[in-house]
Amino acid sequence: MRLQTMSSTRSEGRSFLKWAGGKTRYADQLVAAAPPFTGTYREPFMGSAAVFFELAPPKAVLSDANPELVHCFRGVASDPKAVMGKLDEMPNTREYFEEVRRQDVDQLDAIERAARVIYLNKTSFRGLWRVNQKGKFNVPYGAYDRPYYNPSTLLTASKLLQGVEIRESDFGGPLEDASEGDWVFLDPPYIPEGGYSDFKRYTAGQFHDDDHERLAEAMRQADKRGVFLTLTNSDTDATRAIFKDFEVRRMATRRDINLQSAKRSSWDLVFTNYELSGREEELRLF
Incomplete structure (x- = not known):
């Protein structure tokens, strides 16, 4: 097995998601x-x-x-301000969370689909992303009082x-x-x-x-x-x-x-x- 040495570099960027098992x-x-x-x-x-x-x-x-994670990253890459605007319209309530969780993602446009992932990531229990065998998101509401995004982080x-x-x-x-x-x-x-x-x-x-x-x-x-x-x-x-x-x-x-x-x-x-x-x-x- 080929062995090499190391190099390193640094960035000011960080993820806009809190992902279970993330690094x-x-x-x-x-x-x-x-x-x-x-x-x-x-x-x-x-x-x-x-x-x-x-x-x-x-x-x-x-x-x-x-696929939802991929759509989210593509949406943030293409139009972060539109994603933030959509998130600003989404209330942090149990009733709305249940509504978003039940959405048919195929009926959403690219920005709505990206915002949905961030919303569920920030409002579901411990930020888990878990789906059933049909691919349906099934994590319960987390009742957290925190912002969905940091504008600087998302734009960077x-x-x-x-x-x-x-x-x-x-x-x-x-x-x-x-x-x-x-x-x-x-x-x-x-x-x-x-x-x-x-x-x-x-x-x-x-x-x-x-x-x-x-x-x-x-x-x-x-x-x-x-x-x-x-x-x-x-x-x-x-x-x-x-x-x-x-x-x-x-x-x-x-x-x-x-x-x-x-x-x-x-x-x-x-x-x-x-x-x-x-x-x-x-x-x-x-």
Whole structure:
């Protein structure tokens, strides 16, 4: 396996969404651990795209299997002021939340669809995005008294998304498209650590054990083509076994989604196909 050294860069951008399992809190660490890539940055499990916004790469492809998330990012990229205007019209009440949750998204225009995602993200219980097998959003109302958006954050995000390809796709296509010198950052739904650790219901198709196996094989093939790879996942024996072909470090994390505060502190695993040795303390990787 080809080993490389690291480079880093910083950005003033940050995500406009709070996504369960998102990397906003650790984006600076992950960017500091970036390889010296010269090609395209690719993020096949886009989520909140926290690492993308921290990195602000000159060329990027963002993708996700969640169609509503893709429509949201496209809407923010194309017309953030219209999205903000629509959000300003949406009251934060249980009754209106239930109405929005029941909407047929195919009957909404691009701006309405983008605003719907942000609204549900900021008003649903703990900001979860969870759907049933029919793809219908089914998280209850959260009763939070907070703004839906920060204008500066949303406008900066829109600026950083200009020229970025935003694609609705399973991870397979984006990994196959990656070529030598590209950096692919992978943040899939995690392998459950036990108990209620279910973060796989972002899409109707969900994400299962065989999908992790398929992901590991796609990573091995990309590695052979000279693609730089970084993967985050849960610290379990199963995770280590599935991704055993890659370098691994532990990263201290916090699970805000866990209702029991004593169980919020945890570890993630960070897998790479390039060398991280020598800077573990600086990067807070162990």
